[in-house]
Amino acid sequence: MTQPAGPGKAAVIARAGLQQLLDALGAAGYEVLGPAVRDGAIVYDRIAKVDELPAGWTDRQDAGRYRLERRGDQALFGFVVGPQSWKRFLHPPVETLWSTRQEGERMEVTAPQPDATRYAFVGVRACEIRAIAIQDQVFCGGPFPDVGYAARRHNAFIVAVNCGEAGGTCFCVSMGSGPQATAGFDLALTELLDDAGHRFLVEAGSAAGTAMLQGIDRRAATDADLAAARAAVARAAGQMGRTMDTDGIRELLQRNAEHPRWDQVAERCLSCGNCTMVCPTCFCTTVEDHSDLAGTSAERVRKWDSCFTLEHSYLHGGSVRQSTRSRYRQWITHKLSSWFDQFGSSGCVGCGRCITWCPVGIDITEEAAALRTAAAAPNRGQDGTP
Amino acid sequence: METAEAAAAAPGQIADMARIAAAAAAADPFLPRVYRVRQARRELGDTVTLELQPESGAAPAFAPGQFNMLYRHGVGETAISISGASEDGAGFLHTVRKVGAVSAALAGLEPGAAVGVRGPFGSGWPLAAAEGADVVVVAGGLGLAPLRPAIRHLLARRERYGRVAILFGARHPRELLFRQELERWRARLDVDVMVTVDHADASWHGSVGVVTPLIRRAAFDPHETHALVCGPEVMMRFAAGALCDAGVPQSRIHLSMERNMKCAIGLCGHCQFGPAFVCKDGPVMRYDRIAGLLAVREI
Amino acid sequence: MERLDDLLAGHPFFAGMSPELRALIAGCARNHRFDAGQYLFRESGSADEFFVLRHGRVALELAQPGRAPVVFETLGEGEIVGASWLVPPYRWNYDARAATLVRAVGIDAACLRGKCEADHHLGYEMMKRFVPILVQRLHATQLQILDIYGNR
Structure with missing residues (x-):
């Protein structure tokens, strides 16, 4: 679904617009997955309502340490990444490759049903978009593809979220993979929470993304919105908890x-x-x-x-x-x-x-x-x- | 290890949706085809050669050195090298030694038994590149099995090659694989066959000792030689060293590597040997590309 | 005597050796012929000679009570049989049996040891030729001990 179409004009949506987006994805037949608090961690699960997102939560991370804490605001994406990644949906932990029936020496091999699940991933970080692209190369880049992965991946709709803060163990800047998603998404959100209110800058990265925005209440982004989004990403880039020297x-x-x-x-x-x-x-x-x-x-x-x-x-x-x-x-x-x-x-x-x-x-x-x-x-x- | 094209795809930057779409529409490489055992021939006490034929249709072509994934219902799947084409060319020969649950189940099969087959996979011996040059084949134990199709190829097109030497080492005269075929090769005047065993009693009139010293005794022009080596890794390491000492360039020495091959298509990660996936970059690999890795323990 | 010197000159062990030194060794040499089944020497016998193989195959074996002797190495044309002549107390540690008709040149050990003591240049030349053979055989033995073929 994610086409490398040129980025469309940026728009701004409110929290209600985000709910409209979730509704539109569900109406389009997607299984909508996004971050949610479960057992003291932020995991990816089915979401239908914006209320189910981890509003007001953040995560404190360090080597061997992960703790959720309350934020002073109601940011919906005010954390970084939890223990799970989207890998568990595209490349599931357990998957039947095929089954056989044998009676006497008559053997029949049955392929699994083609996986028609259409996932919409909401809240995909830049590092995760890179990770998905890397797994695309692993599973679809060679002469023998993983057809199940390819089908799920092909059907997936990706809503990226640019990071406005970095975690204690983040080092995407060193790896050149974040904190801003530059490609590989259908829609990209940047959460803005300032005097101008709680809102999301949204950019389309594909024709499907542009189409999905059609029924959603939005306004054109102002220079101030764009500047705020740039500042948010710059803040995250400046807060990396770790660095890695990748030279050689x-x-x-x-x-x-x-x-x-x-x-x-x-x-x-x-x-x-x-x-x-x-x-x-x-x-x-x-x-x-x-x-x-x-x-x-x-x-x-x-x-x-x-x-x-x-x-x-x-x-x-x-x-x-x-x-x-x-x-x-x-x-x-x-x-x-x-x-x-x-x-x-x-x-x-x-x-x-x-x-x-x-x-x-x-x-x-x-x-x-x-x-x-x-x-x-x-x-x-x-x-x-x- | 040839990943130039992979590099060109610039992974991690932009999703290549056309490629993903093509992958989603491709045939599922995990699915086996049903074959039947046409013949099972006991080679050694624990080693059997199975002739496998597709239940319907023709078996695909293979290159000497490649392998198939063989599946037995309910037991599992394992990588087994192709030890030849069946006489009428309609199927594969696989020489299986009982070393685990799957190989034991396969080695116990009788004619008519159903087997799932995926393949052939992997790289083959450089038989085209070796045309016009001398060829030294060094085999140890069951390592003769993946070399047999190469030897048959060489002998069937004998005029295309220079001198051909087959050096074969085994544990004991009782454990010489393909003994009758070895005798037929040995009877030819245009191939130098040397067989040695680690241990023997006085009834064995052949050579006793490891296979590597045979390299010094074989006649070949080291600068115009391709060497094909298969056997236990430690044997291959020392055979490759002896071939280098004899003056054969590292790039013309080929080893058939063995690692834990579970998927055979580079997706499961098990058979990594340094940067290589043995299933798709091997099993036949050039010595100059892996000599450094062979020297590292537990790589 | 000249004929023996020629035989040695054509053997790989003496390749590149100066004719003078080779002549000294030839002075300790004599011709041998062993029929298949005959023993060149037996374990615990006095190692008073070593053999330059010209033709045939020699099996080195160890006897075990109640079992057939085990052949642990065979040597052929162009190779040398026996190293115990170099090391006191100069006793053989295994049997050497002619597996086929064997033609060899025997070098009298006491004679050669005496010449090596008198002429260290000759002694060093002999060591330079023997030590690589010993190392190669040691290495081959190490591989045999691994019993590697069971694994593949």
Whole structure:
């Protein structure tokens, strides 16, 4: 749905206009998903009413820490990103690939029903748009596409929200992916809350976006609105909780496979895989075979997997990556280095989720910096080892 | 590892909706086709060669070195290299050793059994590039299976190649794969076949020792040689080293790598070997591109 | 004597060696022929000779009580059999059986050791040729110990 059409003229809608947008999306047959507070975190769930958005909430994030707090205002998007990403809808955690029936030696393979779900994602951050584009490349960029992903993605309507504030673990500016969504959306909102009132600057990024705006009460944006939106994004860009120096990072990781830092991070890493689950670009999956008791029907079910599990690198006889050291190295090297070889970009969008949701607070920006610092240090062991 | 075209797509910037639309309309590469076991031939105590034929229609063409994903109902799916075309060309040969639940189920199949097949996938041996040059084939254990279609190709077009040497190592004379076919190759005057085993008793009249020293004894022009190597990774590492020592350029040494291949199409992430996906950038990979990775533990 | 020197000159082990040094070694040499099944030497025997293989295949084996002897290496044309002559107490650690008809040149160990002591240049030349063979065989043994083929 998201066409790279030129940005239309910016308009301004009020909170009521946002409700009209939700209604219009629902009327157009979309399953409308957006942020909502659940169990002390902001997650993505079905929403029908603006009231269901996390009005007046913000999130405090740091390495290994996430806490919701009340804001002093009624901002609807006054937080950054929670533990979930849109990945769970486009690339679901559990998905049946196909099923078989076998009686005697007659086997029939049945493909799953084509997924006709049309998602509308409301509140997609710039880093998440980048993450979706990265997964587009993973699942649709090669000769063998994931057709289920492609169908869901093709049908999706994306309402971006530009960030007016950055979180404590955000570093999208370093990764060049935010805080403003510049493409890859149908509509982009910038929430404005100032003396001129609570309103949203809205820009269309596709023909579908432009069409969706038709029935919604709006007015043309003034220079003051545009300036306020620019200021909001600039504020977020200036507040990044983290930074990552990406200069030469692909080679940095490639040439430091035996760096002592891996041992240090392995002392802390629990190999729990949280970072891979919350990462909006991590795509690894494993497959399970389920069958009924009679053994007549069987299903092949795909599930999210993590390179932190021992089974991930299993070859008959044992796993290639036995140590935590090697598994952490695999994860960060894939994310920041070999992703370029495989898909032409970094696999990191700077959303900071892996830092926030790591139970021991391992920080990808800190690890990358440590490799750089120690790698740059001339002081090496007498035997030539670092 | 060839991702120049991927780079050109500038991912992360703008969604390529045309490509996504094409992907949504593509055939589902996860879906297997139903094949039947036409013949099952016991090779070794735990190793069986299955001849598989599509239940309907023709089997797709394959390049020597490629693999298929074989599925047994209710048990699971596993990557197995293609060890040849069936004699009438209508199906695949797969040589399966019982090492896990799926391979054990496959190795126990009898004629008529149904098997799901996806493939062929992956890169093949550089047989066209090797035309006009000498070819050294180095195989260890079951590593002869993915090399057999390449050897058959070489011998069927013998006049297109220079000297051909087949160096094969196994654990014990009892564990020599394709023994009759080895004898037929050995009987030819235009191919140098050397077989060695790790252990033997006095009834074995052949060579005892590892396969790598055979490289020194084989006759080939190192500057005009392509080497095809398949076997346990440690054997391939040392075979590649011995080939380099003999003067074969790294770029002409090809290894068939093995990693955990679950999806076979680069989507599941399991078979990563440094920047490569073994399922789609391999399994046959050029040594000059992976020599550095082979030296890193747990990569 | 000259004929033995020619035989040595054509063997890879002596490639590039100066004729003078080779002649010194040839002075310790004699010709051998072993029929298939004959033993070049037996375990625990005195290592008073090593063999320059010219033709045929030699199986190195270890006997075990109640079981057939295990062949752990075979050597052929262009290779050398025996290193224990270099290391006191000069005893063989395995059996060497001619697996086929074998033609070899035997080098008397006491004779050569004496010449090496007297002429360290010769001694060093011999070491430079023997040590790589020992290292290669050690390396091959390491691979054998791994029993790698079970994995693929």
